Amino acid sequence: MEYGVNERGYYGQFGGAFIPEMLYPNVEELREKYLTIIQEEGFQEEMQDLLRDYVGRPTPLYLAKRLSEKYNTKIYLKREDLNHTGAHKINNTVGQILLAKRLGKTRIIAETGAGQHGVATATVCALAGLECIVYMGKIDTERQRPNVEKMRLLGATVVPVTSGSQTLKDATNEAIRDWINHPEDTHYIIGSVVGPHPYPDMVARFQSVISEEIRKQLMEKEGRELPDYVVACVGGGSNAAGAFYHFLDEPSVQLVAVEAAGLGVNSGHSAATSILGKTGIIHGSKTLLMQTEDGQITEPYSISAGLDYPGVGPQHAHLAQTGRARFIAITDAEAMEALKELSRLEGIIPAIETSHALAALKELNAGPDKVVVINLSGRGDKDLNTILTYFEQQDGQQ
Amino acid sequence: MANNRLTRLFQEKKGNLLNVYFTAGFPKLEDTVTILEELEASGADLVEIGMPFSDPLADGPTIQASNQVALENGMSVKKLFQQLAGVREKVTVPIILMGYLNPVLQYGFERFCEEAARVGVDGLILPDLPFAEYEEEYKPVLEKYGLSLIFLITPQTAENRIRQIDALTDSFIYMVSSASTTGGAVQTGDAQQAYFSKVRGMGLKNPLLIGFGIGDKPSFELACQSANGAIIGSAFIKALQQPGELRENVRGFLQSIK
Numbered sequence: 321m322e323y324g325v326n327e328r329g330y331y332g333q334f335g336g337a338f339i340p341e342m343l344y345p346n347v348e349e350l351r352e353k354y355l356t357i358i359q360e361e362g363f364q365e366e367m368q369d370l371l372r373d374y375v376g377r378p379t380p381l382y383l384a385k386r387l388s389e390k391y392n393t394k395i396y397l398k399r400e401d402l403n404h405t406g407a408h409k410i411n412n413t414v415g416q417i418l419l420a421k422r423l424g425k426t427r428i429i430a431e432t433g434a435g436q437h438g439v440a441t442a443t444v445c446a447l448a449g450l451e452c453i454v455y456m457g458k459i460d461t462e463r464q465r466p467n468v469e470k471m472r473l474l475g476a477t478v479v480p481v482t483s484g485s486q487t488l489k490d491a492t493n494e495a496i497r498d499w500i501n502h503p504e505d506t507h508y509i510i511g512s513v514v515g516p517h518p519y520p521d522m523v524a525r526f527q528s529v530i531s532e533e534i535r536k537q538l539m540e541k542e543g544r545e546l547p548d549y550v551v552a553c554v555g556g557g558s559n560a561a562g563a564f565y566h567f568l569d570e571p572s573v574q575l576v577a578v579e580a581a582g583l584g585v586n587s588g589h590s591a592a593t594s595i596l597g598k599t600g601i602i603h604g605s606k607t608l609l610m611q612t613e614d615g616q617i618t619e620p621y622s623i624s625a626g627l628d629y630p631g632v633g634p635q636h637a638h639l640a641q642t643g644r645a646r647f648i649a650i651t652d653a654e655a656m657e658a659l660k661e662l663s664r665l666e667g668i669i670p671a672i673e674t675s676h677a678l679a680a681l682k683e684l685n686a687g688p689d690k691v692v693v694i695n696l697s698g699r700g701d702k703d704l705n706t707i708l709t710y711f712e713q714q715d716g717q718q
Numbered sequence: 719m720a721n722n723r724l725t726r727l728f729q730e731k732k733g734n735l736l737n738v739y740f741t742a743g744f745p746k747l748e749d750t751v752t753i754l755e756e757l758e759a760s761g762a763d764l765v766e767i768g769m770p771f772s773d774p775l776a777d778g779p780t781i782q783a784s785n786q787v788a789l790e791n792g793m794s795v796k797k798l799f800q801q802l803a804g805v806r807e808k809v810t811v812p813i814i815l816m817g818y819l820n821p822v823l824q825y826g827f828e829r830f831c832e833e834a835a836r837v838g839v840d841g842l843i844l845p846d847l848p849f850a851e852y853e854e855e856y857k858p859v860l861e862k863y864g865l866s867l868i869f870l871i872t873p874q875t876a877e878n879r880i881r882q883i884d885a886l887t888d889s890f891i892y893m894v895s896s897a898s899t900t901g902g903a904v905q906t907g908d909a910q911q912a913y914f915s916k917v918r919g920m921g922l923k924n925p926l927l928i929g930f931g932i933g934d935k936p937s938f939e940l941a942c943q944s945a946n947g948a949i950i951g952s953a954f955i956k957a958l959q960q961p962g963e964l965r966e967n968v969r970g971f972l973q974s975i976k
Contacts, residue, residue, distance in 0.1 A: 340870065342897065342899075483779075496775050497775065497778075601823065615820045615825065
């Protein structure tokens with residue numbers, strides 16, 4: 321695969337495993353075993369059963385008629401919001417928890433931004449009967465409170481992280497430190513296609529069920545497996561990696577990755593990594609990274625807690641650099657308008673993260689005979705507070 | 719092969735070596751050279767200067783906080799080289815720069831090595847630089863400028879990997895005392911002793927310094943029984959934050975160890 325990972329963990333010049341020696345044994349153990357384990361028949365059976373009966377897969381591919389009319393093209397929504405726990409994140413945690421059990425791990429750690437990955441991890445830990453510790457930036461625990469309560473109800477320990485910007489990047493640092501301090505019994509379930517090899521590849525494989533289903537479902541609905549466009553939002557990029565996976569080597573399919581521009585790409589309050597980032601190293605991987613001239617990692621900003629990450633998965637960095645995927649940056653305001661639009665046109669309240677992908681529709685100009693698939697990565701229930709506050713302020717200003 | 723103050727030190731002195739870590743630009747931006755001078759005067763055998771990074775993964779809260787303060791003070795790689803210019807007229811102690819790879823890469827790896835050699839640095843610790851990348855890309859550059867690269871090992875490092883590390887480096891091996899970030903308590907259990915004696919029994923060509931969790935005289939002496947010396951970081955950073963005059967704090971701390 322031209323856009324897949326090589327045996328050293330690289331996608332073009334991005335990827336690798338830039339980790340301190342303290343993490344080497346953990347990461348090496350994973351690297352040596354992940355492909356063998358996840359390809360075992362028994363593993364696949366157990367995972368497929370759980371994806372079907374517990375997660376609720378396959379998720380529907382829904383033809384959004386009113387949205388299609390508005391944009392004068394054929395728009396399908398891949399309904400990852402209908403997964404158990406409300407987002408695509410569970411596809412990966414189901415896979416990783418089965419892997420962790422086969423590795424003999426008894427303790428699970430995770431980082432979370434919006435809380436969706438934290439909830440998905442807490443859920444599969446409850447399912448597997450394993451201890452679960454979730455690191456979450458203190459600011460995120462405040463803006464995503466319902467998810468914090470859910471994790472606690474599921475039996476997880478949520479640790480609010482007060483270092484740095486108190487958001488996703490710092491939660492990730494703390495989780496990595498925890499892993500350094502517990503090298504033998506602990507598996508770290510990373511929630512996106514970031515981190516040292518093999519994480520980006522492993523997470524993409526677990527999320528690739530999305531594009532696998534899209535191909536089958538499009539065949540049934542349209543008599544062809546390939547859409548013209550696949551659109552997905554990108555923070556770290558796991559939902560996009562899953563939605564793109566089986567289309568990477570299909571040059572007729574335009575891949576569109578949508579980043580959070582925050583208050584504007586050049587406002588100083590943005591998370592548009594592919595535009596603002598330079599090649600650097602974050603959380604064990606070489607990728608595009610928002611940083612100062614001196615190589616200090618800068619604080620990203622987005623209204624969506626799930627997209628304000630200063631890096632991006634190494635595969636996405638490669639897709640951006642080679643031009644295989646088109647990267648679009650969408651502001652908070654554009655995303656919130658798209659959120660309102662989908663709610664009113666289709667009766668679906670999307671997550672703020674996902675709304676960035678929806679807002680890219682107005683830039684596609686796809687045309688009436690085209691098929692556009694948007695990965696509806698998650699639902700907006702968790703964001704209600706943010707949504708209400710945002711629109712109240714908007715109304716106040718008008 | 720590097721032939722510098724570091725390699726010479728280990729030829730001359732075999733035991734009880736004290737390596738002290740501190741963060742450049744901490745507690746005040748211009749303290750770097752003062753601390754360095756006082757460390758030499760107070761008997762440190764080698765000195766490790768930390769280049770602050772916004773996201774120091776392998777460090778505990780004490781060093782992380784010192785990194786943050788140093789960055790807020792305005793410390794950068796560029797600033798550090800300015801401070802170290804001419805330092806060899808003042809001190810002879812071997813100097814190691816420790817830091818994460820990203821700021822070094824942004825500065826430019828070769829430019830970094832060239833500057834480091836020019837101001838009289840002897841070795842580097844870049845804990846997130848992997849082997850394969852080191853051998854392919856970076857080793858020739860380090861050798862060109864006579865800099866040693868120091869690798870870490872932990873109780874989880876496999877024997878064959880320790881041997882690979884021993885073959886790759888030519889100054890010393892940084893033996894992390896236990897599976898932890900910096901600043902924890904040193905472990906003194908059987909597992910640790912077994913790890914120390916296993917490594918000591920391997921007949922490695924490089925000397926060993928034990929770090930992580932060394933912070934006082936008993937832990938320093940214990941480490942010296944199992945290795946050629948030890949590295950103190952977090953405990954020294956804490957000492958620098960005590961009220962009182964900086965040089966006296968440095969001197970007082972070293973007197974409490976040696």
